[in-house]
Amino acid sequence: MQETPFCLRVGHLLSYSISDSNTTAFKNPSTFIxxxxxxxxxxxxxxxxxxxxxxxxxxxxxxTILFIVKMEPSLHGPMYYFLCMLAVTDLVLTTSILPKSLNIFWFSSREIGFSACLTQMYFIHCFLEMESCIFVAMALDRYVAICNPLRHSAILTNPVVAKIGLAVLLRGCLVILPIPVLARQWPYCRTNIIPQPYCAHIAVVNLACADTRVSSYYGLFVLFCVMGLDVIFIAVSYIQILRAIFSLPTKDARLKTFGTCSSHLFVILAFYIPGLFSSLTYRFSQNVPRHFHVLIANVYHLTPPVLNPVIYGVRTKQIRGRLLRLFTHEGT
Known part of the structure; x- marks a missing residue:
C-alpha cells in the first residue's frame, strides 16, 4: 500500500492552524512542523x-568553568571533575534545543525531519537524565568529603571518578534509548504539527493515532523510578550531611561546612522542582493554556544550564579566586 505523500511546507503555515491540521490525512510524515x-x-x-x-x-x-578547571591544578579533584561533567552536559542539552528554537523565532524555520526530531528528542532526554545522575555523583562527593573527610582522597580516586563518569554516560544512553525507539514505531496519521519549539517526548507521541500508553508509561517510569531514585539517594545523602554538620562543635564550623554544599543543594532544587512540575502539568492538567506548558518546559530545560556556572562560579571560592586572578592578570 502506497503511503499518502507528505506535502505540507513552511510556505503554507500562515494559512494553517492546529485545528486545521487535525483534518490532514497522512502516515509517518517525512517532516514535522x-x-x-x-x-x-x-x-x-x-x-x-x-x-x-x-x-x-x-x-x-x-x-569558563571548563577552562578554569583545566588551567588550575589545584582544582583537579573529584568535585571539579563532576562540575566539568555537568558543564559538558549543560552545553549539549542547550545546543540540542536553542539553535532550532532561535531559527523558529527569527526565521520561521519550522520544519524538522522525522529522524532529526527523534534524534533531538533522544539528546534532550538523555542529557537531562545524565544531569540527574551527575547530581547524585556530586552528592556522593559532598557526603564523603563531609562525613568521612580523612578517606575522601582514598575513596574518590581519579579511576573511581572516571568509572562514575562512564556509568553516568551509559545509564543515560541506555535508559533513554527506548523513548525514540517506541516513538518511531507509532503511526502518525493525525497531524504533523508539534506545538513546541523542539521535539519533546510527550508532545510528539501525542500526535500518534495509536494506543501510546507504553510510551507514556515508560516516560513515567524514567521520571519516577530512575530520576526518582536519584532524588531519594540525594535526599539520604543530605540528611547524613546535615546530621554531620549539626554535630560540629561551633556555629562558625557549621556555617563554613554547610557553605561547601549549599551551591549544590540550590542547583538540585532548581533542576528537580521545575522538572516535576512540568512533567505532571503536561500529563494531567488539561485546562492549563498550551503556551504555559511550553514556557514551563523551557524553564525546566534551560534555566539550570544558565544557573549552574553562575552559582558555582560565585559560591565556589577556588573558582571565583582563579577567575579574579585571570582578569587581574589580563588587565595588568
Missing amino acids: LLGIPGLEAAHIWISIPFCTMYTITILGNF
Whole structure:
C-alpha cells in the first residue's frame, strides 16, 4: 500500500492552524512542523531575546568553568571533575534545543525531519537524565568529603571518578534509548504539527493515532523510578550531611561546612522542582493554556544550564579566586 505523500511546507503555515491540521490525512510524515510557542507567535522576536541571552550565558559560563578547571591544578579533584561533567552536559542539552528554537523565532524555520526530531528528542532526554545522575555523583562527593573527610582522597580516586563518569554516560544512553525507539514505531496519521519549539517526548507521541500508553508509561517510569531514585539517594545523602554538620562543635564550623554544599543543594532544587512540575502539568492538567506548558518546559530545560556556572562560579571560592586572578592578570 502506497503511503499518502507528505506535502505540507513552511510556505503554507500562515494559512494553517492546529485545528486545521487535525483534518490532514497522512502516515509517518517525512517532516514535522514546530510551532514555537503557540498563541504567542506574534511575540516570537521578543521571546527570542531572553532565549538568546540564556544561550549566550550558558555557553560562556560553562566554557569558563571548563577552562578554569583545566588551567588550575589545584582544582583537579573529584568535585571539579563532576562540575566539568555537568558543564559538558549543560552545553549539549542547550545546543540540542536553542539553535532550532532561535531559527523558529527569527526565521520561521519550522520544519524538522522525522529522524532529526527523534534524534533531538533522544539528546534532550538523555542529557537531562545524565544531569540527574551527575547530581547524585556530586552528592556522593559532598557526603564523603563531609562525613568521612580523612578517606575522601582514598575513596574518590581519579579511576573511581572516571568509572562514575562512564556509568553516568551509559545509564543515560541506555535508559533513554527506548523513548525514540517506541516513538518511531507509532503511526502518525493525525497531524504533523508539534506545538513546541523542539521535539519533546510527550508532545510528539501525542500526535500518534495509536494506543501510546507504553510510551507514556515508560516516560513515567524514567521520571519516577530512575530520576526518582536519584532524588531519594540525594535526599539520604543530605540528611547524613546535615546530621554531620549539626554535630560540629561551633556555629562558625557549621556555617563554613554547610557553605561547601549549599551551591549544590540550590542547583538540585532548581533542576528537580521545575522538572516535576512540568512533567505532571503536561500529563494531567488539561485546562492549563498550551503556551504555559511550553514556557514551563523551557524553564525546566534551560534555566539550570544558565544557573549552574553562575552559582558555582560565585559560591565556589577556588573558582571565583582563579577567575579574579585571570582578569587581574589580563588587565595588568
